[in-house]
Amino acid sequence: MKKMILSLALILLIGVLVYNLFMNQSIDASYSLEKEDIQHSNFLEDKKAVMYFSTTADQDMDDKGISLAVFLNNKGEADAYQMKSLELGNLSVHDREVMLTDKNSVRLIGNHYKEFNMKKSQYTGERSGYLKAKDLHVTIFNTGVNKNGGYDSNVWYGNNSGFQTANIPHYILASGITDNEVLILAQDIEKNLYSLKNVMFKESDVHVKDLVTLDNKTNSEYSVRSPILSDQDYYYFILSEFVNNTSEHTVLFSVHKKTRKQEKIQLDSYSDEKHPTASIPYNVKNSAYLNNGILYYLNGLGEIITFDTQTKKVDKPFTLKNAPQDGVRHNEEIYFNNDHVYVLRYDEDTKEKYRIEKYSLVTGEQVETIKINGLDDILKSIKGKSIHSYDFKMLN
Amino acid sequence: MKKHVVTTVLAFCLVAFSAPSAFAQSHSSSYTDEILQMQPDLKKEDLLSSVRSIAKNTGDTEEAVLKQIVKELKQDQMKASKEAEKVGTMGGKGGTVPVGNSSKGDFFYTASQTAYLNHGHVGMYYTSSTIVESVPDTGVRTISTTLRKVDQGDAQVKSVTTSSANRENAANWAYSRVGIDDYSYNFVTNRKTSHIGDKNCSKLIWSAYVLHGNLDLDVDGGLGVYPRDVRDAPDTRLIRNI
Structure with a gap:
């Protein structure tokens, strides 16, 4: 009997040890933010950046998938707030307010903390952003095919006063959010059709309007490479045109807002049998930006490709320093703002491992490096799950 | 060590x-x-x-x-x-990679962790750039090959050695289950359950090729078909390691 009790105690002890060493999904307490922390009205005051990480949907088998919002303060220290998982989850930032989304809820962090639990869980994100003209945070999900055979992309939208739900009845290949509208490139996978649409937010519903269906006489298959951007006259988006399993063309589509005339411009081409995915941007949802009439696109090889919207000239003005060429990612992310691009980088040979590099879009020079202390420890403390980066925003 | x-x-x-x-x-x-x-x-x-x-x-x-x-x-x-x-x-560096493009009817394998064990995961190419896979909560879904991230080191893309018509039909059948079949946690007897209805990732691909090609993509038979069983099935061929 005594032996039996001892054996059981030993098994229990080993179990606890194994759980803590290899399976514990809780982050290291020294880097962990509690709910009370993010509820403070001054929480964001000393925060410089925020990053979003999540496990993928297939790892949520035990309902123990997680997501993390990692905040970087002005001292270069990272702390993480843990939530439920949301594959491809993302962030909305506006005027010192951050919206965090997980599979069950939205949280508004800033002067007034608010949390809204949603009735229906979501498992895959698409895009979040802020509609300035409507004072609305919006988050769109890739919900899936409904029981009637149609496709649902559910939407949660709102502000401190409350959140509502709506549905965009399309599979979304690419998306973008401007000050007053959401833009989507809907894909009919079976028919290989691609349609640009805008989504307008009314008081209690959303209205989806067809803009144009892409001309595709060659029946090319396209993959997303950028967000949908908009200037005064045109919509722009970058897609990969499938050539074969290891080759692709990078093409820019422009659609005139009034005439709906569309143009396809080849920006680049890529072919590599060994590393076929290497040219895919670090994050296709944040990979392009419009500034002063120039469209900037940062591909997965670290190359900035520009398109002058006036002259239509394509150029490659500069490349990130020591950008990996093999397509293997270590949570690299992109954030464009005004004349700069910020890139979350990983370097195994540095003490901190992670840093943010700031490049001038005008000169191509690297103008600042921000080391991130603690991010590597945070990510390594997640045991038994693979966690991936899905969004990154600078806050000041 | x-x-x-x-x-x-x-x-x-x-x-x-x-x-x-x-x-x-x-x-x-x-x-x-x-x-x-x-x-x-x-x-x-x-x-x-x-x-x-x-x-x-x-x-x-x-x-x-x-x-x-x-x-x-x-x-x-x-x-x-x-x-x-x-x-x-072999010095896996822990990076991630988008699963990338492949031909219709091919499939990918990746390690997949739950708190209990690394059960692995498989998903099928419906088009060159669209994956159809079964995941918990959602059931059978599609996701872009650009957005689907997998761990670098032991992930693979494989093809199935059969006619292009079988590959086409198998992928079409898997896609036809999107939004209809929910997820099933039963790996242990999934060879014996119905092709129609709740299913997990390996069952989706296994059923697709049983019904369209009369292929048994299960390396060791038995009662359950697990993701590694599909990956290691004899009628499959490695396209690339990820």
């Missing part, structure tokens, strides 16, 4: 936790407990119902069926442990 220690400890615990309980009232309940320890999301009543049905159809005893399930689960776990060690030895 660290990986070796990790693998050894995990292997030890596997054996320790898997050992039949001294308090078990019978072999059957001991096997049931073992299975539910290794597949905790599987409901006991679903397991037992499935076992009863198999026993009835095959003439085997329920205990024999349960014993077979335990054997298959342990085989899969041993594979997982060995692969974890191999990735460590």
Whole structure:
């Protein structure tokens, strides 16, 4: 009997040890933010950046998938707030307010903390952003095919006063959010059709309007490479045109807002049998930006490709320093703002491992490096799950 | 070395936790407990119902069926442990990669962790740039090959050695289940369950090629088809390691 009790105690002890060493999904307490922390009205005051990480949907088998919002303060220290998982989850930032989304809820962090639990869980994100003209945070999900055979992309939208739900009845290949509208490139996978649409937010519903269906006489298959951007006259988006399993063309589509005339411009081409995915941007949802009439696109090889919207000239003005060429990612992310691009980088040979590099879009020079202390420890403390980066925003 | 220690400890615990309980009232309940320890999301009543049905159809005893399930689960776990060690030895750097494009009817395999074990995961190419896969909560879904991230080191893209018509039809069938079939936590007897209805990732691909090509993409047969069983099936060919 005594032996039996001892054996059981030993098994229990080993179990606890194994759980803590290899399976514990809780982050290291020294880097962990509690709910009370993010509820403070001054929480964001000393925060410089925020990053979003999540496990993928297939790892949520035990309902123990997680997501993390990692905040970087002005001292270069990272702390993480843990939530439920949301594959491809993302962030909305506006005027010192951050919206965090997980599979069950939205949280508004800033002067007034608010949390809204949603009735229906979501498992895959698409895009979040802020509609300035409507004072609305919006988050769109890739919900899936409904029981009637149609496709649902559910939407949660709102502000401190409350959140509502709506549905965009399309599979979304690419998306973008401007000050007053959401833009989507809907894909009919079976028919290989691609349609640009805008989504307008009314008081209690959303209205989806067809803009144009892409001309595709060659029946090319396209993959997303950028967000949908908009200037005064045109919509722009970058897609990969499938050539074969290891080759692709990078093409820019422009659609005139009034005439709906569309143009396809080849920006680049890529072919590599060994590393076929290497040219895919670090994050296709944040990979392009419009500034002063120039469209900037940062591909997965670290190359900035520009398109002058006036002259239509394509150029490659500069490349990130020591950008990996093999397509293997270590949570690299992109954030464009005004004349700069910020890139979350990983370097195994540095003490901190992670840093943010700031490049001038005008000169191509690297103008600042921000080391991130603690991010590597945070990510390594997640045991038994693979966690991936899905969004990154600078806050000041 | 660290990986070796990790693998050894995990292997030890596997054996320790898997050992039949001294308090078990019978072999059957001991096997049931073992299975539910290794597949905790599987409901006991679903397991037992499935076992009863198999026993009835095959003439085997329920205990024999349960014993077979335990054997298959342990085989899969041993594979997982060995692969974890191999990735460590080969210097896996822990990066991630978009799964990337491949041809319709091909599939990818990636390690997939739950709190309980690395059960692996497979998904099929519906088009060159669209994956169809079954994931918990959502069921059968599609996702872009650009957005689907997998761990670099032991992920693979493979093709199925059959006619292009079979590959086309198998992929079309898998896609036809999107939004219809929910997820099933039952890996242990999924070879014996209906092709139509709730299914997990390996069952989706296995059923697609059973129905369209009469292929059995399961390296070791038995009662359950696990993601690694599909990956290692003889009628498959490696396209690229990720």
